Amino acid sequence: MSGTRADESGRHVSPVSLPVLPARAAVPVTVALAGNPNAGKTTLFNQLTGMRGKTANFAGTTTSVRLGSFPLNGKSIQLLDLPGLYGMSEHKTEERTARDALLGKLSGRPRPQAAIVVVDATNLARNLYLAGQVRELGVPMVIALNMIDLAEADGLEIDTDSLAVELGAPVVAVNSRSGQGFDLLKRELAYVLDSGPEAMPALPEGIAACGTCTTCPHEARYDWAEEVGARAVRTATGARLMSLRLTEAIDRWLTHPFHGVAGFVLIMAAVFISIFTVAQVPMAWIEAGFGFAGDVFGAILPPGDLNSFVVNGLIGGIGGVLVFLPQICFLFFLITLLEDSGYLARAAFVADRPMSRVGLPGRAFVPMLSAHACAIPAIMSTRVIENWRDRLVSILVIPLLTCTARLPVYVMITALLFADRPVVGGLVFTGAYLLGMAAAIGMAFVFKSTILPGASSPLVIELPRYRLPSMRNALLTAYDRGRAFVTRAGTVILGISVVLWVLATYPKLEESAWSTVVPAETIAQVAGLRTAAASVASEAEAEALEAEVGALLSPYELEYSVAGRVGKAVAPVFSPLGFDWKINVGVISSFAAREVIVATLAIVYGIGEDAAEDEETLSATLAAQRHADGSPVFTTATAMALLVFFVLAMQCLPTNVVTRRETGSWKWPALQFGYMTVLAWMAAFVTYRVVSLLA
Amino acid sequence: MPPLQAPIHPAGPGQVPDPARSVSANRLSAGECGLICDIDGDHEDIERLKTMGVCLGRRLHVIKAGDPMIVSVMGTRLGIAGRLAGHVFLRPDDGVPCHERHQGG
Ligand SMILES: Nc1nc2c(ncn2[C@@H]2O[C@H](COP(=O)(O)OP(=O)(O)O)[C@@H](O)[C@H]2O)c(=O)[nH]1
Ligand SMILES: [Mg+2]
Numbered sequence: 001m002s003g004t005r006a007d008e009s010g011r012h013v014s015p016v017s018l019p020v021l022p023a024r025a026a027v028p029v030t031v032a033l034a035g036n037p038n039a040g041k042t043t044l045f046n047q048l049t050g051m052r053g054k055t056a057n058f059a060g061t062t063t064s065v066r067l068g069s070f071p072l073n074g075k076s077i078q079l080l081d082l083p084g085l086y087g088m089s090e091h092k093t094e095e096r097t098a099r100d101a102l103l104g105k106l107s108g109r110p111r112p113q114a115a116i117v118v119v120d121a122t123n124l125a126r127n128l129y130l131a132g133q134v135r136e137l138g139v140p141m142v143i144a145l146n147m148i149d150l151a152e153a154d155g156l157e158i159d160t161d162s163l164a165v166e167l168g169a170p171v172v173a174v175n176s177r178s179g180q181g182f183d184l185l186k187r188e189l190a191y192v193l194d195s196g197p198e199a200m201p202a203l204p205e206g207i208a209a210c211g212t213c214t215t216c217p218h219e220a221r222y223d224w225a226e227e228v229g230a231r232a233v234r235t236a237t238g239a240r241l242m243s244l245r246l247t248e249a250i251d252r253w254l255t256h257p258f259h260g261v262a263g264f265v266l267i268m269a270a271v272f273i274s275i276f277t278v279a280q281v282p283m284a285w286i287e288a289g290f291g292f293a294g295d296v297f298g299a300i301l302p303p304g305d306l307n308s309f310v311v312n313g314l315i316g317g318i319g320g321v322l323v324f325l326p327q328i329c330f331l332f333f334l335i336t337l338l339e340d341s342g343y344l345a346r347a348a349f350v351a352d353r354p355m356s357r358v359g360l361p362g363r364a365f366v367p368m369l370s371a372h373a374c375a376i377p378a379i380m381s382t383r384v385i386e387n388w389r390d391r392l393v394s395i396l397v398i399p400l401l402t403c404t405a406r407l408p409v410y411v412m413i414t415a416l417l418f419a420d421r422p423v424v425g426g427l428v429f430t431g432a433y434l435l436g437m438a439a440a441i442g443m444a445f446v447f448k449s450t451i452l453p454g455a456s457s458p459l460v461i462e463l464p465r466y467r468l469p470s471m472r473n474a475l476l477t478a479y480d481r482g483r484a485f486v487t488r489a490g491t492v493i494l495g496i497s498v499v500l501w502v503l504a505t506y507p508k509l510e511e512s513a514w515s516t517v518v519p520a521e522t523i524a525q526v527a528g529l530r531t532a533a534a535s536v537a538s539e540a541e542a543e544a545l546e547a548e549v550g551a552l553l554s555p556y557e558l559e560y561s562v563a564g565r566v567g568k569a570v571a572p573v574f575s576p577l578g579f580d581w582k583i584n585v586g587v588i589s590s591f592a593a594r595e596v597i598v599a600t601l602a603i604v605y606g607i608g609e610d611a612a613e614d615e616e617t618l619s620a621t622l623a624a625q626r627h628a629d630g631s632p633v634f635t636t637a638t639a640m641a642l643l644v645f646f647v648l649a650m651q652c653l654p655t656n657v658v659t660r661r662e663t664g665s666w667k668w669p670a671l672q673f674g675y676m677t678v679l680a681w682m683a684a685f686v687t688y689r690v691v692s693l694l695a
Numbered sequence: 696m697p698p699l700q701a702p703i704h705p706a707g708p709g710q711v712p713d714p715a716r717s718v719s720a721n722r723l724s725a726g727e728c729g730l731i732c733d734i735d736g737d738h739e740d741i742e743r744l745k746t747m748g749v750c751l752g753r754r755l756h757v758i759k760a761g762d763p764m765i766v767s768v769m770g771t772r773l774g775i776a777g778r779l780a781g782h783v784f785l786r787p788d789d790g791v792p793c794h795e796r797h798q799g800g
Contacts, residue, residue: 123770219751251772462747
């Protein structure tokens with residue numbers, strides 16, 4: 001395969017020796033990457049830039065691009081991976097954004113000096129439609145005729161020379177997986193960049209004619225693309241049909257109304273189960289690691305605010321973020337494998353009909369499945385949903401699905417209520433999951449019939465040929481998503497946990513203020529311990545006694561803090577649900593991450609944070625709690641109400657922040673927070689009443 | 696944007712399809728094909744269909760009937776909801792049988 005360039009007169013010249021780029025060092029050179037979905041843009045991007053890509057949003061839009069750089073003739077070239085496009089239609093936001101990006105009309109981004117148009121060689125005519133449109137824009141460009149290995153295996157012979165003439169741009173055959181043809185691609189790119197737009201050959205007549213045709217521009221362009229494609233490709237008979245037959249045979253099963261659904265359920269269940277089994281192993285390591293770090297720093301630092309800040313605020317906060325990382329990376333690893341193989345398009349195809357009953361498109365299924373790990377990456381991955389209203393509804397309901405952070409709460413409550421009846425406990429646990437799903441479906445339906453009306457936009461999806469997925473792509477995507485989670489959500493979660501630490505620590509309970517919150521008998525106990533400490537001989541014993549004093553006082557310190565006061569202040573709101581002010585403190589503290597309520601309840605009920613990890617101690621303590629009048633705090637009704645509240649409530653500010661990023665406005669996270677809180681409260685209230693009546 | 700409605704045919708200016716000969720894509724069964732002679736409506740979803748190659752003059756081949764259905768256009772296999780396929784009208788492509796024309800995707 002050789003790269004060929006058409007000069008102004010339409011003659012082809014072979015690539016000339018490397019031109020030296022003039023030293024315009026100050027201006028960074030930007031090259032945009034355009035192509036149909038599945039043409040191999042991401043693979044080409046990774047091959048050119050290595051691991052140096054990062055995902056970003058165009059300023060002021062929700063269209064995401066990948067940015068990276070690679071060296072070319074000693075200069076660093078910025079590479080911009082545009083979203084996959086079928087054309088330059090004005091009707092689709094992404095396509096309009098891509099067009100504006102190519103023309104340099106987007107604020108904050110310079111006009112790219114050149115474009116690489118990635119064209120799938122196995123499907124030339126269809127891909128030339130876009131190539132022709134980019135060519136019309138007048139951006140200097142190089143065509144990367146990708147998947148040349150597959151085209152050859154199909155027995156296709158492509159005449160790059162004639163293509164270059166018809167398009168008025170150099171055409172280089174490449175294999176983005178192996179890197180074959182990349183040297184030539186870079187040389188052609190360097191040449192195009194060097195000679196600038198003035199040196200571009202005139203727009204070929206065939207393309208120019210498409211742009212001026214007024215009746216059906218699509219038709220004229222497709223006629224052109226089909227003719228050019230037909231002229232450039234010679235098919236060896238027989239060979240091509242093989243890989244196609246395979247795809248058709250697999251599709252007969254996987255898109256079948258019955259087997260297809262069964263296959264879909266099996267594959268999705270496998271993904272779901274494996275994120276909870278495989279990812280659990282590294283999650284346990286991370287938890288253990290942070291637990292150990294907490295112990296070490298807790299022992300090294302002198303007792304006091306700094307100690308508590310480092311152990312609870314910082315290490316606890318960072319650990320709370322990182323513990324989800326294995327699950328998120330593993331999930332995206334699997335999803336990328338499925339996507340690359342071509343299955344994900346079939347999944348959307350199969351899921352479309354059942355999903356459309358609730359007004360959502362089939363493409364919303366995978367984000368909703370991901371939400372069972374964590375709502376944050378799920379919301380980020382709703383970008384696959386083309387229609388804005390459909391996407392918005394999905395974003396609004398995704399936090400209702402049971403994410404991993406809720407599981408410790410479910411475990412705590414089922415252990416508390418049904419420790420001796422594991423079957424009932426299991427049923428309640430499953431019920432909590434189902435409640436989340438039912439609420440998500442129901443709310444999607446409500447939104448679709450009220451503020452975001454309309455049926456889901458009807459399915460149109462390309463079903464690419466099945467391919468062996470690339471490990472490298474999957475690993476890179478997993479890394480990319482993991483990093484996006486840590487940088488976007490991580491900083492927010494860490495920030496919130498620091499703020500909550502402050503709220504739960506200050507104002508400090510000075511000895512002079514003891515009488516306001518600490519009961520007399522505890523004060524007497526403390527005094528006793530202190531006298532004992534003064535008389536013991538060894539320092540170690542004295543420290544142990546002092547620690548005991550700390551443990552005795554810690555519930556009152558929390559009560560005295562801002563968090564404790566807020567917990568009391570909101571008591572009228574939550575008392576209809578059977579919550580006391582201590583549970584309220586737990587609810588408030590769980591805003592950084594839901595699972596924090598477990599540790600908080602352990603502190604307010606005075607068993608110390610370490611005991612939270614020991615289920616039995618915790619549930620025994622909770623079960624023993626009494627109101628002032630001697631009635632138990634954690635009745636079945638209260639505990640069930642708390643469970644229902646946690647299934648439905650938007651106890652996760654980081655998710656709100658990500659919703660803000662993805663929707664570009666605070667209106668939607670506000671709605672999300674508002675409706676979920678109201679829903680959770682009402683459902684918990686009903687639960688409390690009903691269970692109280694039954695019990 | 697008005698919601699998609701059941702297509703009313705024959706449509707608009709330009710080539711008026713012969714009602715006796717044109718048939719909407721969702722009525723075909725697997726293996727059948729035709730030339731696209733009319734697409735009615737200018738809904739954004741119809742526009743989406745057009746940019747993906749389901750456009751006047753292209754040959755459409757039904758791979759799997761039903762809702763959603765699978766068609767092949769310009770060498771690409773597309774999954775399309777039945778309610779969209781109802782807006783695409785085909786006329787028989789005389790002469791050459793479908794399977795010889797079908798290029799697959
Ligand atoms: N055999 C082969 N496969 C490729 C090549 N380029 C991309 N692929 C595969 O094609 C699929 C789609 O590629 P991707 O880069 O995700 O496409 P994008 O949608 O344009 O970003 C993946 O499975 C890739 O591994 C190539 O040159 N040869
Ligand atoms: Mg991609």
